[in-house]
Amino acid sequence: MAVYTRLGAEEMAAIIGAFDVGTLVSAKGIAEGVSNSNWLIETQDSSGAARRFILTVYEARTDVQDLPFFLDLLDHLAARDCPVPRTMHDRDGASHRFHEGKALALIEFLPGVSVSDPAPAQARAVGAALAQVHLAAADFGCERVNSMGLAAWQQLLGDCGREGLEAIHPELARIVEHELALLSARWPANLPRGVIHADLFPDNVLMLGDTVTGLIDFYFACTDITAYDVAVTHAAWCFNADGTRFLPALSSALLEGYDSVRPLLDDERKALPLLARGAAMRFLATRAYDWLNTPDDALVTLKDPMAFARRLEFYANPANASIFAS
Ligand SMILES: Nc1ncnc2c1ncn2[C@@H]1O[C@H](COP(=O)(O)OP(=O)(O)OP(=O)(O)O)[C@@H](O)[C@H]1O
Numbered sequence: 001m002a003v004y005t006r007l008g009a010e011e012m013a014a015i016i017g018a019f020d021v022g023t024l025v026s027a028k029g030i031a032e033g034v035s036n037s038n039w040l041i042e043t044q045d046s047s048g049a050a051r052r053f054i055l056t057v058y059e060a061r062t063d064v065q066d067l068p069f070f071l072d073l074l075d076h077l078a079a080r081d082c083p084v085p086r087t088m089h090d091r092d093g094a095s096h097r098f099h100e101g102k103a104l105a106l107i108e109f110l111p112g113v114s115v116s117d118p119a120p121a122q123a124r125a126v127g128a129a130l131a132q133v134h135l136a137a138a139d140f141g142c143e144r145v146n147s148m149g150l151a152a153w154q155q156l157l158g159d160c161g162r163e164g165l166e167a168i169h170p171e172l173a174r175i176v177e178h179e180l181a182l183l184s185a186r187w188p189a190n191l192p193r194g195v196i197h198a199d200l201f202p203d204n205v206l207m208l209g210d211t212v213t214g215l216i217d218f219y220f221a222c223t224d225i226t227a228y229d230v231a232v233t234h235a236a237w238c239f240n241a242d243g244t245r246f247l248p249a250l251s252s253a254l255l256e257g258y259d260s261v262r263p264l265l266d267d268e269r270k271a272l273p274l275l276a277r278g279a280a281m282r283f284l285a286t287r288a289y290d291w292l293n294t295p296d297d298a299l300v301t302l303k304d305p306m307a308f309a310r311r312l313e314f315y316a317n318p319a320n321a322s323i324f325a326s
């Protein structure tokens with residue numbers, strides 16, 4: 001249950017009272033998510049209309065210094081008609097506040113559900129929405145370094161150690177060593193860069209039918225290679241959960257959807273096999289680290305690192321490079 005912070009009814013009413021969003025009617029803790037504490041908030045405004053919001057209290061994993069980047073980005077993208085929630089600003093105009101030393105923000109509630117078994121039309125819509133974000137973010141003035149880039153993969157996997165990786169799977173240390181060396185040597189330097197979401201998994205997309213109603217959880221958003229975001233989204237959407245089966249119809253649909261809004265440049269397309277190996281390595285790294293370092297009594301369901309080791313092997317196989325050809 002991702003509610004790490006306890007808030008009494010009076011405290012909650014005082015927090016919501018700092019925003020011009022009506023009177024608090026209910027606050028329900030949201031089970032999904034592991035990083036921060038989230039509540040679904042209902043209020044009633046002066047005309048009697050019901051309104052809904054998400055209250056997020058940021059826990060240790062989110063650096064408060066980054067909040068202006070994340071929250072201003074939502075406002076920037078929403079103003080350009082991207083399907084992202086707006087940030088509600090408080091009565092002083094601030095996008096986030098502090099309560100008992102923790103930062104919090106009130107975010108627009110968007111309808112929709114996260115799909116667990118996407119159809120090609122849904123993957124197409126997600127590809128198009130991602131491209132829309134990339135275009136709309138072009139004039140966003142702020143930058144943020146990718147804290148989950150190549151250096152972080154090396155650090156996390158180094159911390160896992162050869163023995164740790166071999167305990168996860170006997171072949172994992174060998175695969176990681178070989179792939180990290182290759183990625184360090186070949187990671188592209190000259191591809192177009194911009195703001196990327198960097199974590200656009202199905203659980204971070206709200207949909208109604210084939211329509212994307214919300215892209216959420218921008219807490220890894222950063223400035224990096226734009227096509228790397230396509231690779232991340234590809235790795236997240238185009239395989240079954242354990243990574244044993246590539247789903248070609250989802251892959252074609254996702255890439256077509258993206259291209260229909262922002263056609264990939266030839267150089268970007270050529271780089272996708274390598275960028276996808278990097279994307280698979282990024283999630284392998286955080287999952288392997290968490291697998292070995294999360295206490296047994298922690299209230300989180302660990303995600304399987306091997307699901308991304310299998311994707312990595314798929315992308316590394318030259319016979320599969322053609323999936324990215326136009
Ligand atoms: N703007 C929104 N509109 C509707 N529902 C939302 C919105 N933002 C978040 N949610 C709901 O809250 C849940 C948790 O949100 P989120 O994924 O941002 O939490 P988190 O703890 O930061 O995530 P994670 O652990 O995935 O990093 C989502 O799965 C979704 O159900």
Ligand SMILES: N[C@@H](CCO)C(=O)O
Nearest residue numbers: 199201283286287303
């Ligand atoms: N989406 C990530 C978790 C957040 O980085 C994963 O599935 O491993």
